[in-house]
Amino acid sequence: MERLRRLPRGRLAVIPAVALCALWIAACGSSSSSTTKSAAASGTTTSSSGSKSAPANALKIGILSDCQGDFGAWYNSDIGGAQAYFIAHNGAKAKGPVPSDGITGGTIAGHPIDIVGYGCANDTAASALSEVRRLTEQDGAQVVIGPLSGDEGIAVANYSKTQPGKTFINGTSGAQDTTLKVRSPNFFRYNGDGAQWSAGVGDYAYKKLGWRNAVVVMDDYAFGWTSAAGFIADFCADGGTVTRVYPPLGTTDYSSYISQIPQKYDGLFSAVGGAGLLDFLKQYVQARGNFKKNTLAGNIFLGDPATIAAVHASDAGAVEGTSTNEDTTSPNASAYIAALKKAYPAKTNSLPAPGTLAGLASSVFTVNYYVAAWALDKALTAVHGDLSNGQAALHAALAKTALPDAPYGPVTLDENRQAIITNYIAQVSGTGVRTIYKVPGVTQTFGGTFSPTTPSPGRGQPVCQKRSLPWQGKEQAVSFH
Numbered sequence: 266m267e268r269l270r271r272l273p274r275g276r277l278a279v280i281p282a283v284a285l286c287a288l289w290i291a292a293c294g295s296s297s298s299s300t301t302k303s304a305a306a307s308g309t310t311t312s313s314s315g316s317k318s319a320p321a322n323a324l325k326i327g328i329l330s331d332c333q334g335d336f337g338a339w340y341n342s343d344i345g346g347a348q349a350y351f352i353a354h355n356g357a358k359a360k361g362p363v364p365s366d367g368i369t370g371g372t373i374a375g376h377p378i379d380i381v382g383y384g385c386a387n388d389t390a391a392s393a394l395s396e397v398r399r400l401t402e403q404d405g406a407q408v409v410i411g412p413l414s415g416d417e418g419i420a421v422a423n424y425s426k427t428q429p430g431k432t433f434i435n436g437t438s439g440a441q442d443t444t445l446k447v448r449s450p451n452f453f454r455y456n457g458d459g460a461q462w463s464a465g466v467g468d469y470a471y472k473k474l475g476w477r478n479a480v481v482v483m484d485d486y487a488f489g490w491t492s493a494a495g496f497i498a499d500f501c502a503d504g505g506t507v508t509r510v511y512p513p514l515g516t517t518d519y520s521s522y523i524s525q526i527p528q529k530y531d532g533l534f535s536a537v538g539g540a541g542l543l544d545f546l547k548q549y550v551q552a553r554g555n556f557k558k559n560t561l562a563g564n565i566f567l568g569d570p571a572t573i574a575a576v577h578a579s580d581a582g583a584v585e586g587t588s589t590n591e592d593t594t595s596p597n598a599s600a601y602i603a604a605l606k607k608a609y610p611a612k613t614n615s616l617p618a619p620g621t622l623a624g625l626a627s628s629v630f631t632v633n634y635y636v637a638a639w640a641l642d643k644a645l646t647a648v649h650g651d652l653s654n655g656q657a658a659l660h661a662a663l664a665k666t667a668l669p670d671a672p673y674g675p676v677t678l679d680e681n682r683q684a685i686i687t688n689y690i691a692q693v694s695g696t697g698v699r700t701i702y703k704v705p706g707v708t709q710t711f712g713g714t715f716s717p718t719t720p721s722p723g724r725g726q727p728v729c730q731k732r733s734l735p736w737q738g739k740e741q742a743v744s745f746h
Contacts, residue, residue: 324376324645324652327400328634329384329393329411329421330436335515335539336388336413338571338617339630341365343436344383345609345622346634347410351378353604354642362611364622373642374650381406386417388514388539393417397424401431407652408432410637413630415440415459415488422447430655432663434641437633440487441494442721444683445709451656453663455640455676456633457588457686459488459536460495460711460722462565464688465704465740466534466586467499472738474559474584476531478506482522482545483536485511487722492536492564494722496586498714500534501729502737511724516541519548526553535563542566543575556583568691568698569628574618583693589673590689590700591627592745601635601672602626627698632672640666674705683709690740702740712736 319325330343345364351357357371357378371378381404384396393412397420400406408431412421418438425433426449435443435454439462444454470476479500483493489511497507508530512522519541526533533556537545542563550556561583566572568585590598605623612620625631644662651658668676674687687705691698710716712734720726 319379320377322376323379325379325381325405325407327382327406327409331388331413332385334388341615342625342630343634346631347638349605349608350635350638352608362613363615374645376650388414390416390420394420397421410434411436412438414438416486418443422449422452425449425452432656434637437629441491444681448681451660453682455636455684457684459492461707462588463495463586464707465690465736467496468737469690470532471503471505478531480508480526480530480533482510484514486514489536490722494727496534498727502732502734504731507729517544519545523549523552532560538566565629568693570625571617585691585693587689588686589627591698592700594745597670598672700743703743704736704740
């Protein structure tokens with residue numbers, strides 16, 4: 266991959282277009298994984314652990330991710346996150362260096378683990394629905410871990426209501442409606458939604474960076490809206506004003522959307538994700554010049570390790586809202602990273618740069634699938650493997666399952682089976698992130714801003730209004746250096 270020189274302090278450099286395919290592997294239509302190629306071609310996969318000969322009491326698990334579309338590059342990162350947990354804690358073994366090669370062996374509460382297949386979606390609700398139906402209705406999955414993307418999550422949560430005797434544990438999709446509006450009793454999400462991942466960033470931008478007028482550029486779909494909603498609610502709560510721009514997910518030419526951005530603004534918050542983020546940043550810099558110091562912030566994608574491998578920022582560069590902290594020295598994170606290294610030690614081009622699963626540890630795509638597998642293990646163990654009565658005991662246990670020693674902060678669930686998390690505010694540099702603040706106990710209601718009856722995040726929602734939020738001015742300073 267081509268590397269660029271560092272730019273002067275306070276500037277952001279973006280890789281040239283020639284390097285994009287080297288990073289966003291699946292978005293450019295290539296992968297070293299035969300499973301990924303097969304799935305992309307036919308929309309189906311074979312069992313990774315030999316379900317035809319699996320014992321009668323095997324726990325049949327399907328893993329649903331994206332092998333195509335804007336997030337396809339993280340296909341093996343998602344699968345690897347879930348399977349690394351099973352390898353580290355349940356006695357499973359990897360069949361090969363690429364996660365989608367499959368696993369063999371391992372048990373959970375006396376049930377042999379049988380990965381019956383991998384779902385190959387493309388960030389659309391229709392593809393996720395087709396794949397989750399295949400996994401459950403054809404491949405016989407009793408538990409599905411996934412999906413990845415926002416619209417997909419809403420579709421799968423609604424579908425789960427038609428399959429009350431099965432269990433669905435979210436992968437990393439972050440649309441708000443998935444749990445706040447759908448509220449399926451057998452769908453569980455152990456990660457924050459997009460708004461939760463923005464908690465505190467607007468307050469920081471207003472109070473510390475001096476922003477008063479912000480531009481918010483968001484992918485025009487459920488996760489982009491949710492991610493932007495958190496920043497807008499947070500920033501407007503202090504009295505800020507916003508201009509909103511909505512490029513469709515999958516946009517490659519952002520010129521018409523960049524032209525909608527006012528010439529003068531205090532800061533820009535990017536809720537553009539996946540392959541689109543690099544295109545947007547590159548084209549913005551070409552059209553407007555480099556971002557000035559303290560004028561760029563963004564969601565989880567801005568500090569994802571795969572993005573940092575391609576985007577260089579100064580030490581005082583972009584600000585990110587994130588549920589992980591790459592620079593942590595905590596024993597919980599260290600144990601998690603060690604599990605990734607043990608499960609998949611080899612570098613592979615089936616993963617985005619830096620090319621190892623441990624190198625992508627702080628990516629939500631890796632850690633949220635890992636945590637989902639952890640929650641399944643903990644809950645099923647608590648009920649001694651009981652899957653009778655439509656998995657009623659497992660559902661009840663999952664609803665009460667907490668992970669106080671999760672890699673990047675404790676996770677508990679609310680009454681809608683939605684995670685309550687610690688969010689972080691970090692500064693992005695050319696080599697990683699530096700965590701500067703944390704916001705503990707962020708709920709999906711966002712301090713009373715959102716509820717099952719408030720309008721869903723979307724075009725013009727939430728409205729920009731001043732209000733009181735629990736963490737305003739109370740973000741807790743963090744330093745791991």
